[in-house]
Amino acid sequence: MRGFMKKALATAALLAMTAGAQAKETVVWWDFLSGGDGVRMKALLDQFNKENPDIEIQATTLEWGVPFYTKVQTSAAVGEGPDVMTYHLSRLPLGVSTGTLRELTPDELKAAGFSGDNYAPANWKAAQVDGKQYAIPFDIHSIILYYNKDLLKKAGLLGDDGLPKGLDGAANFEAALKTLTTGPDQVGLSIPTADNGTTWRVFYTLLAQQGGSFINDGKVLDGDNADKATKALAEMAKWTTEGWVPKQTEYPASIALFTSGKAAMHINGVWEVPTMTDLAKSGKLGFEWGAIQIPVLFDQPATWADSHSFAVPNRKGKEISPEKLKAVLTVIKWMNEHSIFWATAGHIPAYLPVTDSDEFKKMLPNAIYSTLAKTATFDPSSTIAGVASPIYEAASNYFMPAFNGDGAPADAISAAKDELQGLLQ
Template sequence: MEALSWRPGMIKFFVAALSVSLVLTGCGGTNGESETSGANAEDATSTANPENTASADNTASTDSGEKVTLEFWGWGGKFQTDYTKIVLSEFEKKHPNIKVKYIPEQGIEKLTTLIAGGTPPDVAILDRFMTGAWAAKGSLESLTPYLETDSEVSADDYYPSVWAEANYKGELFAMPFGTDNRAMYYNKTLMKEAGLDPEKPPTTVSELDAAAEKIFKKTGSGYEQVGFIPWMNQGFLYTQGWNFGGEWAKGEELTPNDPQIVKALEWMAGYAKKYDMAKINKFNDVMGKTGINPFWTGKVGFVYDGNWILNDLTSNAKVKPTFEWGVAPMPAEDGQTQTTWAGGWSWAMPKGAKHPKEAWELLKFIGGYEGTLLWGKRADAGNDITAMPQVNEELKMTEKPQLKVFVDLMEIAHTRPVTPAGQKLWDESFKASDAALNGKGEPKKLLDEAKKNVDSELKKLTAK
């Protein structure tokens, strides 16, 4: 998670009830995905000829002459058209005995129903963040048996955190598809006007606090411009927790009340109190009416956001910055190391796939070097980042100064814990943040309660 791209109205702090949609829509809005789907239920449940069911061994049957049709669930709309033409058509050329039937996905509930009924697609798109939860409940086929006998796929070909997010308890359950991460966008013009050096963005939280204070400008009962709002855009507690050196998990234990995460929430709540939550919300309401990311209005000094908003510069006619700006790693709490966190999507083989051998052939193509490069070099790839360093290097991504910041951070990026209770941890972090920012509880007590709730959920999910 998608990393999510900014949408009007999202600049206010997200309440916990919205977190489910955050996970289901994933991160960043990258890789050209569409959130629309147009298949009907009849298409979604159709299966290939049962005579073609693969044998139990993992040896690919691509040269046997046996004709197999794979059901493939992906995003609909423009993504379906482009991905079929650019990637899937090339796979079919290399595997003339395999036909790919594209079915626009119809949501998590539908996929769950098909898996339970024994009629799932052979390959499906999945928020990589959900890998642990789906693997734990037995909804995905392990890819490790194929990986062990196939030298074409190696963990070394992917960013460490991205590969780890696709694994659960030592087994691979998904092939990474694209990635994204977060950095700090800063307004050089506002910095200059505030007497700050626009070529020296803050690198520590204390430096950020001092710079932001100089940029806040009141107007009547609100703000004309703001220096920084910790929870704006991608400033989730997850983000700030890592920036403060916190850890959301230690082994299999989930630790939302890690002392450094508590400290991060105390810092966020400090902004809400110092700059008045009501005034900040009023400013956010005004920004929401612009229909664009608040940073592009020129009224925000610093904001944490993803590489995908660079695409606004070419895809959104309203975005025409009239100010100087830059991108830098997010500041870390004093004494900590600057970092980031990554999200993204994956391709998985649902439990009960009818043609596992052929499905693996498709998975290793679309999630491997060939498919990743084909999709990465499409004409409208913009500032999307692939999950494979070699491909990003071949595409010369680091030659784009702003994008280089994000690409360079991928080697040290965090990902959310791979756990059956990942959704609960995400929800609880929102719940605690919302309460703390609105003065409805002390950060430590709120996060201790989050820990209690997460532990209870994890125990329930892992009970034999």
């Protein structure tokens, strides 16, 4: 009898353990994050799995850009793919138009503790298409102006607070570039002028600073927006033709110009902040550096921005269960609440309780340029816009040559307008 009881108890214990194991929810995760972003996300994923024994994230990293979005679309169409994935908000309209993304209903968001009040208005709106929520923002990433404090101070362009002065207004900015360009080995500004992404971001920033709009009611650069676009591109072209910004500069070379002290300033994404931080810590930078929001060259503050976000695929015939969705939203909420670590990659956390925290306010230079979140201008909400989109191709084919002094800005704008309008018809 005693042996029977021991067996029964052992069986019961085994069944209890099995039930416990089965109760653990598995969340399949896809992302496109590499480099410093990838390292940081891996750390967050590991931390989540340690702190949440009832949910296990099984993560896979895929190739950034078109390959990622193509795989997501094709897998969702046949009922496969992840439970949750990273997604650029700029790609949201295209994802919705192809039926790739699942709506997150107001009731589902409310039950999970999400509120738009905890996000910058423009960022929360960018996560919507036609008023419906399809993603939860994780960060705001934008272009910023990196600067060499030593060179700006020497030129009388650095305030007592360590921030640049006298850069607002196109005329002032041009004067600063001229002053800071002292010869072939010392230019005022380096930009990846051979990179279509950077070209688009700078152009879109200057267009938005004029109150311009790229797409309105299905029309590309309609009305006076074409004139504003031409003005933006002409300003950029002036920088290169005057010799203040080197032409045809590849992305790595552009960074090298700044880090070697051969360019007094540098325009690039916030994602290069770790590059500068690491070089400074290792003593390889050779000067004090800082970073601020892009100066206001025209009528109003505005900066191109995008967001890494989290979205749920709309898997045909294999829709996510309520239990799985609850686990997914738990993961997303945890990521938002722990996004102070993500900020070490240069990003501005989307979750306001984090950016409003004392810890973030002490994080430099992020806290300085985080003001751009209030005037961030996201890509047009269109199926032809966003990362690796036809707009980026147009930037490569038309804007980039004009930026480098090859062709008239007005002709480039006209050609891009005609091509992109054709894609919308």
